[in-house]
Structure formats: structure tokens, C-alpha cells
Amino acid sequence: MIRVYTQELQGQHWLHRYQGQQPILACVLGFTETGLIPGISAAGATPTDRRYTAIADAEFLYNGSQPDPRYPLPPLQAGASPVLISRAVVEGLQLPVYLFNAGLPQPPIIPAIDLRGAPARCLSTGRALELNTVNHLLQQGLIWGKKLADEARTGYLILAECVVGGTTTALAVLTGLGIPAAGKVNSSHPTCNHEQKWELVKTGLERAGLWKSGEIGRWGDGEDAETRRQEDAEISQSTISPLLPPPSSLLPLVAAVGDPMQVVVAGMAIAASCTCGVLLAGGTQMLAVYALARAIAQHHNLSWQPEQIVVGTTRWVAEDPTGDTVGLAHLIGSVPLIATQLSFDRSQFPQLQAYEQGFVKEGVGAGGCAIAAHLYQNWDQDKLLQAVELLAKAISKP
Numbered sequence: 201m202i203r204v205y206t207q208e209l210q211g212q213h214w215l216h217r218y219q220g221q222q223p224i225l226a227c228v229l230g231f232t233e234t235g236l237i238p239g240i241s242a243a244g245a246t247p248t249d250r251r252y253t254a255i256a257d258a259e260f261l262y263n264g265s266q267p268d269p270r271y272p273l274p275p276l277q278a279g280a281s282p283v284l285i286s287r288a289v290v291e292g293l294q295l296p297v298y299l300f301n302a303g304l305p306q307p308p309i310i311p312a313i314d315l316r317g318a319p320a321r322c323l324s325t326g327r328a329l330e331l332n333t334v335n336h337l338l339q340q341g342l343i344w345g346k347k348l349a350d351e352a353r354t355g356y357l358i359l360a361e362c363v364v365g366g367t368t369t370a371l372a373v374l375t376g377l378g379i380p381a382a383g384k385v386n387s388s389h390p391t392c393n394h395e396q397k398w399e400l401v402k403t404g405l406e407r408a409g410l411w412k413s414g415e416i417g418r419w420g421d422g423e424d425a426e427t428r429r430q431e432d433a434e435i436s437q438s439t440i441s442p443l444l445p446p447p448s449s450l451l452p453l454v455a456a457v458g459d460p461m462q463v464v465v466a467g468m469a470i471a472a473s474c475t476c477g478v479l480l481a482g483g484t485q486m487l488a489v490y491a492l493a494r495a496i497a498q499h500h501n502l503s504w505q506p507e508q509i510v511v512g513t514t515r516w517v518a519e520d521p522t523g524d525t526v527g528l529a530h531l532i533g534s535v536p537l538i539a540t541q542l543s544f545d546r547s548q549f550p551q552l553q554a555y556e557q558g559f560v561k562e563g564v565g566a567g568g569c570a571i572a573a574h575l576y577q578n579w580d581q582d583k584l585l586q587a588v589e590l591l592a593k594a595i596s597k598p
Contacts, residue, residue, distance in 0.1 A: 201574040201581065204538050205518050206529045211536030214510050215575065218356045218477050223572050225286075225295045226348055226468065227261060227360040227565055229254045229312070230302040230461035232320035232328065235365025240396060242277045242388035242559065243364045249274035254362040255308040257283040257564050258299055262310040264291060265594035270309045273595065278390075279554035280592060282514075282566035285542070286360070288587035289569035293576055295358075298348065302337060303329075303460030315340045315464060323372050323457040324400045326407030331455045334463055338451065338496070341467020349472035356477030358512075358572060359468055360565025361485055363461045370488035372401045372457035376410055377491050379531055384524040385484040390558030392522040401457065408456035450499050454492070461485075466493035473508040480509060481568025483517035483525050483561070490535045510536045513567035515543075516555055540570035542584055549592045 204211035231254060234240060236247040244250035256271040260283045263269070273281045290297055301307055303317035317337050320328040348357050363369070367385050374381035382401075383394050405411035454463050465486075469478050470493050480486035490511060497504045511529065518525050518539040529537040544552040555561065573579035579587075 201541050201579075202538055202571055203515070203518070203541055204536055205526050207534065207536040210507060211510055211538050214477065214536060215538070219575050221355040222293065222576055223295065223356050223358050223479065224298070224348055224352050225290065225358045225360060225565060225569065226298040226300065227258070227362060228300045228302050228461045228464050229258055229304055229308065230317070230320070230361070230363040230366075230459050231304050232363060232365045232369055232459040233322040234320070234324070234368050234400065234459075235363070237322065237365070237400070239393060240368060241364050243563065244274040245277055250364045251305060253364045254304060255306070257281055257362050258308045258312065259310050261287050261290065261564060262297065262299065265591055276560065278551070278557070279559035280549070280551035282560055282563040284588050284591045285566035286564045286569045288584070288591055289573045292579070292587050293573060295572070300344070300464065302464045313344070317460040317464070320369070320459045322400075323369050323404040324407070326404045326409075326456050328369070328404070328457055329455045329460065331452055333460070334451045334455045334458070337460055338463045338467045341464040342471045345468035345471030348468065349474070349476045352472070352476040354476065356479055357468070357472050358479045358481050358565055358568045359465050360481040360568060361461045361465060362564050363459050363485070366459055366461065367484045368397045368400055369457065369459040369462065370485045371397050372404055373454060373462060373492055374488050375401055376405060376453040376457060377495055379491060381528055381531070384528040384531075386517050386520050386523040386525060386561060388560055388563070390522070392520070404457040410453065410456060450495055462489055462492055465489045466496055469493045469509055470497050470502050470504040473505040474503055476508070478509040479568045479571065480511045481513070481565035482511070482563075483513040483567070484523070484528065486511045486513070487525070487528055487532055487535070487537075491532050506534060510538055512538050512571045514562050514570065515539045515541050516558070516561040517567065520558065520561065522558070538571065540567050540574065541581075542570050543581060544585070547585060547589060549589060549596070552588065552592055
């Protein structure tokens with residue numbers, strides 16, 4: 201039920217080490233106005249819906265199915281929120297859950313630790329966050345990473361996220377770090393909207409002074425779009441490097457085009473890895489977090505143990521034919537990419553079957569929680585599917 205896609209020996213060693221261990225789940229909630237752009241995300245059918253996705257998912261993750269939730273799960277273009285997977289595992293395994301507000305337009309109604317961050321502006325502005333906010337959030341991540349690791353002891357942490365539009369901010373940070381991620385990231389759409397993401401990223405980096413105007417290729421439309429995308433990836437490899445922010449500008453990169461979750465989870469992963477295992481629960485977003493954590497640890501000379509860290513997601517992300525998660529993990533290097541092999545192909549619910557058509561794919565630590573169910577109590581395909589369907593049935597009742 202778990203497949204290792206990259207760094208196989210390291211990944212298998214991690215899985216063997218933490219088999220049978222109960223993890224702690226920490227989910228960091230954040231917001232970027234990038235997620236309000238029409239068509240940028242399917243994690244909410246409308247921009248208004250997407251404004252409340254994180255607090256609705258957090259409420260469901262904490263309370264489960266309730267007759268009158270304050271913030272109902274938002275309607276999607278197709279499919280159901282991945283929080284159903286996460287909540288099914290939390291209930292079944294009785295996982296300890298910590299929720300963190302890294303920067304939301306309004307606080308969640310359930311207990312959450314307020315990190316006193318701020319919502320991010322659209323990354324296309326080139327000034328998504330204030331630098332002092334980024335510095336503060338990094339320190340909070342380091343502090344809470346140690347606290348959570350002390351509680352986990354010899355076990356591991358599942359570090360999850362909920363940020364609508366976060367795969368686009370992930371692309372921006374990866375690009376700013378010199379990793380040619382264009383055309384490789386994922387999205388909640390069945391066919392990833394690479395062109396839309398890339399145009400936003402280029403605009404944000406240019407406005408932040410991190411990429412010179414005129415040195416970025418354009419994809420255009422039509423039959424040659426894929427060719428242009430590949431050419432842009434090659435162009436980015438050769439033209440970004442001289443324009444990268446110097447080491448002293450690493451956190452300004454996040455301030456320019458990032459979101460509040462990224463630096464918090466990077467700090468948590470750095471600190472926690474010194475004493476326990478870390479499962480970065482997500483796909484593109486958590487690969488970006490790992491790359492950011494590595495850069496921060498190197499620049500600030502922070503102690504960490506990268507071999508304690510894996511990125512864990514769903515096979516819908518790892519095998520997404522409209523992205524290249526495995527290729528991106530290889531480009532970043534050194535971190536194992538693992539994924540649950542959970543399938544909804546035989547589900548009785550159309551909103552779950554939609555995952556097999558490429559909708560939704562991941563979020564709120566769904567892949568990481570599924571991996572934990574396999575590792576901790578040997579849940580197989582049928583048991584996990586049954587647990588998720590029970591929740592799907594509950595929310596489907598009128």
C-alpha cells in the first residue's frame with residue numbers, strides 16, 4: 201500500500217524505522233490571495249468558496265461530520281475534499297492533532313495555535329508577505345518543531361498544510377531557489393494549469409527584481425504549448441542562476457512570492473528532524489518546503505537531519521500525467537518521495553471516483569495520513585476505503 205518513488209533505499213529505511221509508531225499530525229493553515237484568481241485552483245468552486253476552504257477543512261478535520269457545521273466543506277468543481285481521508289485516519293487511529301494558523305483572513309472556529317502570521321498577497325505582486333512576518337514565522341516553526349518532536353519522542357510527525365493556491369506559490373519558491381520546476385508541479389485540476397501558474401510566477405519574480413524582464417520564454421497556446429513549456433524549463437535552468445537572490449535574500453524570496461505556511465513547516469521540519477522522523481504530507485507544496493528547509497538550514501547553519509525526512513503523498517499526485525512530481529523530486533534531490541496506493545476506483549461514491557479522473561488529488565495531509573494508517577495499523581485498501589466512505593456517506597445526507 202506504500203510505494204517509494206525516489207531515493208528508494210533511504211525511503212525504505214524510513215518506513216522500516218517508523219512502522220508501528222503512532223504519529224502526531226500537525227496541520228498548518230495559511231492563505232494567499234493567489235488562490236482567489238479565477239481558474240487557479242479547484243479547491244472551491246468559486247473565489248468566495250476558496251476564501252473559506254482552509255477553515256472549513258480545519259473544522260472537519262477537528263470535529264468530523266457534524267449536522268450543522270459553522271463552515272461547511274466548500275463545493276468543488278468535482279470530487280470531495282481530501283480532508284475526508286485525513287479525518288478517517290485521525291478517527292480510526294486516534295491521532296493527536298495540532299492545528300496552526302499561520303495566516304488566515306479570519307481565525308478558524310476550532311482550537312488552533314495562532315502563530316501571528318498574516319495572509320499573503322497574490323504572488324504576482326512580488327511582495328506577498330512582509331519580511332518581518334516571514335522571519336517571525338520561521339522562528340515559530342523552529343520553536344514548534346522542537347516542541348512537537350519532544351512529544352513524538354521516538355515516533356514521527358506528519359506535517360500537513362491547507363493553502364489554496366499553494367502549488368503556485370510552491371512553483372514560485374522552487375523557481376527562485378534555482379530549481380527548474382516549470383511544467384512539473386501539480387494542481388487540483390484534472391489537467392494542470394501550467395501556463396497560468398507560470399505567467400503569475402514570472403510576473404512576481406520580475407516585480408520582486410529576482411528575474412530580469414525579457415529573459416523569460418513564453419509558452420503561448422495551441423499544439424506547440426508543450427514544446428514551449430519544455431523550452432522554458434531549459435531556459436529557466438540557464439537564466440535563473442545568475443539572478444538568484446544572494447544567501448542573505450533567502451527569506452526575502454519567500455516574502456516576495458511565497459505563502460505563510462511554507463516557512464513555518466520548513467522551520468518545523470528542520471527542528472523536528474534532529475530528534476524524530478518527519479513526514480512532509482503533500483506533493484508539490486511539500487517538495488518546495490523541503491527545498492526551502494534545506495536552503496535555510498545551510499544558510500543559517502542550523503542543525504538538522506535530512507535523512508529523517510520524507511515527502512509523502514497520494515498516487516494521484518505521484519502519478520499525475522499532467523505534472524512530473526517524480527521528476528521534480530529528482531531535481532530537488534536527496535529526499536524520498538513516497539505515496540499511498542489508495543484507490544477510489546471501486547468506490548460507490550461519484551465524488552470519490554472523481555479522484556481517479558484527476559480531480560482534487562491531495563490536501564490537508566491526506567496522503568501522509570493514509571501512509572500512517574498503513575504503517576501504524578496495517579490498514580489495507582478495503583479498510584481505508586471503508587473508513588473514507590463512511591464519512592462520505594455522512595456528509596451526503598440531506
